[in-house]
Amino acid sequence: MTENTKKFSIITYITLIGWIIAFVNRDTNDDIMMQHINQSFVILVGQIIINLITNLAGSGIISTILFVVSLGLLVLWIMGLVRAVKMNGEPLPLVGSIKLFQ
Numbered sequence: 001m002t003e004n005t006k007k008f009s010i011i012t013y014i015t016l017i018g019w020i021i022a023f024v025n026r027d028t029n030d031d032i033m034m035q036h037i038n039q040s041f042v043i044l045v046g047q048i049i050i051n052l053i054t055n056l057a058g059s060g061i062i063s064t065i066l067f068v069v070s071l072g073l074l075v076l077w078i079m080g081l082v083r084a085v086k087m088n089g090e091p092l093p094l095v096g097s098i099k100l101f102q
Contacts, residue, residue: 002030009036009084013077019044023101032089034101039080042095047073 004025009032012022019040026033047070054066076092083090091097 005030005033006084006087009033009087010081012036012040013081013084016044028102032087035089035091035096036080036084038098038100039092039095040077041100042098043073043077043080046095 004027008022008025011018012033013019013036019037022033022040023037026037028034050066050070050073054063054070057063057066076095080092082088083092
């Protein structure tokens with residue numbers, strides 16, 4: 001683990017542009033960095049999908065449920081960012097086991 005691991009693990013949680021920067025500069029042999037890249041991407045895609053469905057659904061019970069799920073993703077995002085700052089390699093609940101990038 002290097003200083004770049006911490007820097008890019010943190011930046012991956014800061015917007016899509018931050019994720020792209022971290023993805024381009026990633027070290028595929030660094031498990032912690034790859035884990036944070038995967039987790040932040042899953043959270044980002046989940047949030048985009050929820051926002052699209054919410055916009056299509058309008059108001060009602062579906063929007064309320066999706067709002068609660070969106071809050072859950074926000075909590076996961078904060079947990080991921082805190083773990084990146086602390087260089088914690090423990091995966092996040094629910095999204096930590098999803099491996100999209102190797």
